[in-house]
């Protein structure tokens with residue numbers, strides 16, 4: 064599901080001891096505030112939320128999504144807070160260490176806590192997730208406050224999540240990518256991707272078993288309609304440091320085609336002629352009642368009209384996904400809603416439209432430990448307080464909103480129907496849901512539905528769909544369907560029925576109409592990884608902390624024109640049909656609108672081919688010829704004299720970009736590639752032979768391919784660098800290291816931990832997973848160019864790894880006296 068604003072994120076202010084409260088927004092019921100005042104209470108905008116809604120109960124009891132005997136248990140679970148879950152990033156350098164830490168340290172110490180009478184649920188791997196990579200914990204903020212072990216675990220989660228070694232994500236939200244069966248050579252489209260938890264998971268799959276210094280041959284295009292949520296997506300996926308990702312900003316139902324024109328086709332060197340995908344993830348915007356446990360305000364807002372209002376959009380997005388899927392490819396359709404109208408009805412409709420070219424896959428033998436239930440085959444539609452069993456029950460005036468495809472049979476409207484009364488009583492609101500008040504349907508007696516309406520039963524194999532319900536494994540609810548394209552889709556006329564409602568105008572979250580694209584407001588409502596800390600919501604910080612580590616090297620120094628950051632300038636995003644003039648500086652020095660082909664307000668994507676700069680970089684770092692370098696570099700700035708960052712793209716992304724250029728720049732690209740180099744603009748930086756330093760993101764990839772500016776540090780010097788950030792040559796413990804550092808050229812260098820004590824062998828040969836950091840060789844010292852968080856994490860890892868061998872030759876106290884705490888400006 065999607066939406067806007069932070070209104071849906073539960074603020075967990077555990078330090079203030081608030082639980083199960085909801086931060087009211089300005090637009091919320093002012094009457095409640097008035098009541099508080101009248102009662103003399105101080106209202107700080109927090110109130111307990113109701114965890115019930117009679118309309119919800121009535122709807123789902125009638126739909127029989129669980130049996131009557133299970134109802135109480137189902138509702139009980141829906142009212143409980145959701146356990147927290149997280150996944151280890153199997154492509155990160157330390158993933159095995161993290162796994163061991165969880166199994167040997169945290170699991171045991173939390174168990175011991177329980178034995179001490181704290182009554183803490185054990186942390187445990189999710190049994191259905193392969194290789195113990197996903198875990199679940201379940202403790203309250205109260206418990207967290209009281210236990211040092213839990214607090215330590217919590218700090219660990221926060222740090223590793225920030226760095227990208229783990230991803231906090233609701234357990235059930237991890238399921239759809241698992242059924243997508245992604246391989247490293249796949250081209251994957253994630254159609255509605257923000258905030259990006261599943262994109263991150265897909266990237267982990269693409270990178271599975273990739274050797275250090277190499278890239279998988281596949282790639283992912285992650286798309287989202289909402290500009291601000293796209294920025295969340297960029298922030299989230301940045302933690303993966305990937306060169307195999309393109310983030311785009313389109314309406315998924317109109318995701319553009321990219322195809323070589325015939326005249327290009329004949330001469331083109333590009334390996335791909337058309338952008339089509341081996342895998343498509345269609346995790347569509349939905350009403351989201353499967354997330355009630357983490358977003359309890361949905362109780363208050365729930366009504367049947369929400370699902371009805373999204374059905375057509377969901378069908379359109381899924382149909383576009385299938386059109387872009389290769390024959391033989393797999394698409395997963397998923398929602399975090401329990402509503403059959405958004406689930407089985409959508410699957411049934413697309414199967415009908417595809418007429419045998421797409422099949423619903425039976426995946427009952429995959430992930431056997433995941434408890435799930437078959438999709439339902441019969442359901443009814445509720446509209447304006449009435450139950451409708453078939454489309455012929457739909458009054459004529461509602462037929463633009465309630466479509467035949469919402470019903471199990473999918474039979475079209477007959478010419479007349481018994482309910483074809485101009486039932487003009489009851490005004491319809493924008494949701495197409497009249498007489499709805501606080502989610503409770505108010506029924507007009509005259510409109511009371513005929514009793515015991517028999518629901519239609521679908522003849523399609525909808526039992527192959529999967530429903531995950533909260534009380535089966537203490538989780539959220541989810542719906543997943545796996546589709547296989549066996550032949551090209553029938554001609555568009557047959558598949559693309561004219562939408563009968565207004566899907567494009569409907570906000571994914573509230574089902575309110577949305578205005579213009581550039582007016583869409585942020586919504587974290589669907590942020591899968593809700594902060595379990597209470598430290599606040601997901602925040603984007605595009606600032607580059609690396610740069611600040613060298614005195615005088617900061618973003619502020621850059622000219623305003625040079626804003627080649629990989630993100631969208633949301634204020635300016637507008638569709639443009641004609642290419643316009645280049646970017647120019649205004650009199651105030653601020654840059655004007657950037658233009659990416661036909662897209663205004665989006666930074667251009669430009670292959671960086673400045674021979675002299677590229678040549679200097681190759682020479683300075685001694686980049687091996689075998690490394691695919693030239694032609695893989697991208698900038699986001701038209702002005703080649705002010706390029707601040709150079710991004711690296713994989714071969715697959717490079718080809719997709721080339722195709723996009725030839726096809727007329729149909730893709731609106733928000734972010735692409737991995738930041739590989741950054742220009743140094745400090746006084747000292749500009750006097751170095753190479754202006755571009757290697758960024759932390761790009762280092763692991765390029766490291767095996769560079770031959771210069773590398774030095775090996777003993778564990779003790781390596782740790783000191785991480786701890787003190789900047790060390791004078793004379794203060795290194797190992798003088799041989801200091802001598803070698805002095806012999807390096809002024810500028811960026813790479814310091815590698817020599818895991819064999821003594822630090823004599825200067826070779827990467829034996830160490831297939833070197834631990835390395837980007838540094839700056841200054842005039843008198845070496846300074847670390849890694850974020851404070853990365854330093855902290857790496858210091859902990861290195862300390863554990865080399866604890867046996869790294870007995871400091873001088874005490875920390877001695878060093879504190881000799882080493883400048885503050886990064887020295889050499």
Ligand SMILES: C[S@@+](CC[C@H](N)C(=O)[O-])C[C@H]1O[C@@H](n2cnc3c(N)ncnc32)[C@H](O)[C@@H]1O
Pocket residue numbers: 064065066236254255256257258259260261262286287288289292313314315316346347348349571589591
């Ligand atoms: C269910 S959420 C996606 C969650 C995401 N897959 C994840 O795992 O983090 C749905 C997303 O669809 C986006 N959205 C809504 N309407 C859309 C449309 N027409 N095209 C593309 N994205 C859309 C919303 O902005 C929202 O981010």
